[in-house]
Amino acid sequence: MAGTTLENIFIRELDPVVESIIPRLNALSNLKFYELVIRVQIGGNHFEIIIDTSAEHPEEDK
Amino acid sequence: MADTLIPVELGLSAFVAKLIEETFDAVICSNYEQVKKQEDILLNLEKSRSEFARIYVTEAEIFEYLAQVFPNNELKVGAPYQGDLEERLTAMGISLLAEEKELSENAITAQGMLNIRQHVREIIAGERQNTLAKIAAQGLPRIVVDAGQISAKVSFYANKVESGSPGSAAQSTQGSSASPSDLPATATKAAAPGKLPVAEPVKQPLPREIKEIATTRSQAIILNRGEFLKSQPASVLPNINISVRQASETSTTTTANMVGEVLIKFKTV
Numbered sequence: 429m430a431g432t433t434l435e436n437i438f439i440r441e442l443d444p445v446v447e448s449i450i451p452r453l454n455a456l457s458n459l460k461f462y463e464l465v466i467r468v469q470i471g472g473n474h475f476e477i478i479i480d481t482s483a484e485h486p487e488e489d490k
Numbered sequence: 491m492a493d494t495l496i497p498v499e500l501g502l503s504a505f506v507a508k509l510i511e512e513t514f515d516a517v518i519c520s521n522y523e524q525v526k527k528q529e530d531i532l533l534n535l536e537k538s539r540s541e542f543a544r545i546y547v548t549e550a551e552i553f554e555y556l557a558q559v560f561p562n563n564e565l566k567v568g569a570p571y572q573g574d575l576e577e578r579l580t581a582m583g584i585s586l587l588a589e590e591k592e593l594s595e596n597a598i599t600a601q602g603m604l605n606i607r608q609h610v611r612e613i614i615a616g617e618r619q620n621t622l623a624k625i626a627a628q629g630l631p632r633i634v635v636d637a638g639q640i641s642a643k644v645s646f647y648a649n650k651v652e653s654g655s656p657g658s659a660a661q662s663t664q665g666s667s668a669s670p671s672d673l674p675a676t677a678t679k680a681a682a683p684g685k686l687p688v689a690e691p692v693k694q695p696l697p698r699e700i701k702e703i704a705t706t707r708s709q710a711i712i713l714n715r716g717e718f719l720k721s722q723p724a725s726v727l728p729n730i731n732i733s734v735r736q737a738s739e740t741s742t743t744t745t746a747n748m749v750g751e752v753l754i755k756f757k758t759v
Contacts, residue, residue: 437648441502449507453514458758459635461510465753468646 438466438477450481499647499735509642510754517635517756528630531622543615552610565606569598584609637757644734646748 442464450461466477500508534542556565559582564575571579571586571593579586584606586592592602734752 438502442506443503445503445507445510449510453510456514457518459514459517459756460759461514461754461756463753463755464506465755466750467753468748468750470748 434468434475435477439479442466442479446479446481499733502646502734505642505644505734506752506754509640509752513638513640513754513756520633520635524632528632531626531630535619535622535626537619539612539615539619542619543611546618547611547614549607551614552607555610555614556606565598565603567598567600567603571596571598571602579606582609582613635758637755639756640754642752644750644752646750647733647735648748 446464450464454460461481464479464481466479468475468477534546537545557563559565559578560575565579569575586598586602586605588594588596590601590605592599592605598606
């Protein structure tokens with residue numbers, strides 16, 4: 429149900445943030461915003477849309 | 491009281507941008523405050539005893555100190571400077587002299603009381619400076635935020651906007667900390683006037699990986715945003731905006747189209 433249309437809308441809405449805000453803040457300090465997760469519940473279905481926001485993705489937590 | 495707080499509805503991009511910026515500001519401010527306090531401690535150690543005393547020791551603290559040493563209010567102007575009172579003052583390192591007008595006929599003068607108070611002020615200041623010096627010598631602790639995540643429960647609303655209106659798509663950022671110039675509008679394809687926007691068929695399958703989460707109907711959809719933007723212009727439902735409102739735990743009714751959560755992960759690298 430929540431196929432590509434919903435995903436595309438979220439991507440479209442968040443693109444300015446990922447394109448502009450996050451790189452600007454990431455450039456200011458060593459604090460990096462690297463992942464944006466949108467959890468959506470539609471009826472009984474739960475979806476998680478994970479958007480990688482940084483080229484400098486830190487190593488996974490051990 | 492909670493009922494009077496009506497959550498403000500924001501565009502999704504504005505909401506997320508605000509959340510990210512406020513997280514950033516909070517971490518930076520926390521770090522700044524810590525550095526500033528450390529500098530304050532070091533600067534206070536460099537101050538002379540009398541300057542430190544003048545800034546940080548109050549009259550009330552002097553009164554309290556003297557009240558502990560002289561609980562029966564023996565120390566006052568006109569009190570005889572002898573016996574037990576003299577011994578206790580000597581133990582505090584105070585010696586009154588008639589030639590300095592601290593004593594008159596061996597009784598404490600007003601000038602003598604002032605000097606005693608000043609001496610006590612410096613005693614208290616000295617104790618505090620010594621404590622600060624010990625803290626500094628042991629190394630000042632720092633709290634560093636090395637990783638974290640911010641989670642905000644929200645209600646999503648899908649709103650139809652007129653094609654070409656200034657509030658469309660990513661430009662709906664009024665009231666947020668992000669200016670429109672910070673948020674360039676994405677390419678959207680407007681629907682014909684008077685017609686409802688219709689989802690356009692996806693011409694190419696999106697590069698994505700769908701990972702089933704065991705035992706639930708949940709799915710994690712991991713999108714490769716870069717490939718999506720290259721291969722697929724953002725043309726799906728061009729006149730539909732997603733806006734969000736912070737979820738209310740007290741409300742018994744909701745008209746939200748969808749409920750969910752925005753989660754922002756950050757880390758020091």
